[in-house]
Amino acid sequence: MAKVILTAGHAVVNGIGTGAKVPGFDEAIEAVILRNAIATRLIERGVNVYVDQNDTTNAETWSKIKEIAHFEDVLLDLHFNAASPQATGTEVFYKTSRFLQPQPTAAKLSASVADALRIKDRGAKNESQSQHNRLGVLHLNPERSFLLETCFITNPGDVREYRYYFSDVVHNVTEFLAEESTRKA
Numbered sequence: 001m002a003k004v005i006l007t008a009g010h011a012v013v014n015g016i017g018t019g020a021k022v023p024g025f026d027e028a029i030e031a032v033i034l035r036n037a038i039a040t041r042l043i044e045r046g047v048n049v050y051v052d053q054n055d056t057t058n059a060e061t062w063s064k065i066k067e068i069a070h071f072e073d074v075l076l077d078l079h080f081n082a083a084s085p086q087a088t089g090t091e092v093f094y095k096t097s098r099f100l101q102p103q104p105t106a107a108k109l110s111a112s113v114a115d116a117l118r119i120k121d122r123g124a125k126n127e128s129q130s131q132h133n134r135l136g137v138l139h140l141n142p143e144r145s146f147l148l149e150t151c152f153i154t155n156p157g158d159v160r161e162y163r164y165y166f167s168d169v170v171h172n173v174t175e176f177l178a179e180e181s182t183r184k185a
């Protein structure tokens, strides 16, 4: 069974997140809460899960993942998006692979989270479509590597749905990862 590497994007240093922030929503802190809820459910289901530490830098987290993760494992990095108040929806970035077809898998995850939140599904995107052009977390050992932008924290509607449907998001992401962990890369 493949291991699940579940990480909360951005460090939390002295209780303050280093990701996006709006009043009432700190991306890094919320990602830790979401990560822990999903990890708990996965462990209950007997899935082998590794979670990152909250206060480490990306470089530290990534070197740790390189030590413990393998090609066949599944990695998911949890984020929240920030843009204009009108921007809405869920999207998933995936690692480009010479061996696998990650696009449909990423599309499935994006649809299942958008579905849980009753918001727009922005779909699967490769990293060249990201703001950063290259996403370091998608270049570690697991060939199936995904970055979830759960919803837009700058959109009060997205945040309201996220608060309301949090347990549905946890459920759907847990289902996705549990299924992936039993599939062979």
Ligand SMILES: [Zn+2]
Residues within 6 Å of the ligand: 009, 010, 019, 020, 027, 079, 080
């Ligand atoms: Zn982020």
